[in-house]
Every structure is written in structure tokens, then in C-alpha cells.
Amino acid sequence: MIRACAVLGGILLVATPAVAQRADSLADRPLATREQLQAAAQRAGASEIAVRIKSRLTEGDFRRGDQIVLMVQGEPALTDTFTVGSQNDLLLPPPTVGSLSLKGVLRSELEPKLTEYVSRFRTTAVVRAQPLIRLSIQGEVTRAGVYSVPADGRLADALMAAGGTTQFAKANKMTIERNGQRIWEGASFETDLDALNLRDGDQIVVGSNRPGRTSENLRFVALIVSIAGGLYGLSRAIK
Secondary structure, three states, rough: OOOHHHHHHHHOOOOHHHHHHHHHHHHOOOOOOHHHHHHHHHHHHHOOHHHHHHHHHOOOOOOOOOOEEEEEEEOOHHHHEEOOOOOOOOOOOOOOOEEEEEOOOHHHHHHHHHHHOOOOOOOOOOOOEEEEEEEEEEOOEEOOEEEEEEOOEHHHHHHHHHOOOOOOOEEEEEEEOOOOOEEEOOOOOOOEEHHOOOOOOEEEEEEEEOOOOHHHHHHHHHHHHHHHHHHHHHHHHHH
């Protein structure tokens, strides 16, 4: 009996990190649903991951400066890219009145939330809403910088926002970094951004085959020009 308990205890000790890893993979997933996050928080127990998930469920995904692409059929004034305000709210032009608070709203809940809001003013409105995330795109791309890209897009879409890759791009060498740490390395342009669990501020780096230039030197140059490139990208996204 004691031996059986010891074996069972060993299984639990081995399983716990796997459970935490599954919860962690959902904690930052851009388009995770409320149900998925709640289940992940339960699996994570009293860990730091659970605290992070619960904070996300309470505070929501939207912060000041975040951008949302809105399309309302038959309403040109409501078909544009809008920016989240200082109170985590969204101020839309007429026929809407007032502002919509996005506190506690997840990206996966954005479209139903906006549909409900716009329907107060246009009962037959057909609404499409797309949340954007800000990513730094560096390395062998045409215009390195910071860009707002669809959270449900692909890695290729993010690279196209930066003008696509250059002729010196090392197609089988792309990395994603967060706070200076590499969190992903791969080669598929078709990888979904949602599946990569990206956060605002993450950096995508395209490797280089440029002769006579190391990838580190290239990244240093790209970081210098990213300020101008980022301003250009954000201005285009707002238009």
C-alpha cells in the first residue's frame, strides 16, 4: 500500500509541471476565451500563472493606445481603425453616443461586445471587429519597426506589415523574443500569431544571410531605424 502511494505521488509530481505548462500556454494566448482561461486558472492552482490569468480575466486585454479595426455595414463613420482611450474605453462617432468601456473585455469577446453596443443605435447593424497587437519586427525586413497587426493573423501577415522580407532573409530562421529572452524559433510563415501566445511588445526577428554582415550587427542597425519605422507603421495603422 505504501509503495502504491509512493508511485502515485511520483505520478502527481511528474504531472504537475505539465499541467502548469498547459495553463501557461493559455495565459498569454491572444484570442483565448473566458471559458478556456477560467479552466486554465483552475488547473494552475495557486501558482503565479493562475494569478496572471485571473488578473487578465478581471482587467481584460485592452489598454490605452490599443487599436481596433471596426467594420459596420452601411455605416462609413463606424468603419475605421479606432484607438482605445485613457480610461480603457472606446469613443466612436455618431450614430453612437458616449463611450464603451473595455475594462474586463477579452480580445475574444470584442466582436460580440461591439455588436451589442452598436445595436443600441442601429438595430440591424452587421458588425465585424478585429483587435490588433503591437509587435516589433526586426532583422531582414524592408521596414523594421513597431506595427499593429491582427491578433488572428499569421506570422506572414506581421512580416508583410513591415514590407516583407528582403532578398537576404534567412527563411528558415525566425525568432520571437520577449524582454530580451528568446521564446520561439521556427521557419513557418503560416504559423498563427494566436498559437504563438504573443503579447504586445514581443519582437519578431528575421535571420540574415547578408554577406559580410553578422545577424547581430544587422539587428543593431534595425533597432536604430525602428524608431522611424515604428512611427511610420503606427501612423499607417491609424489611417
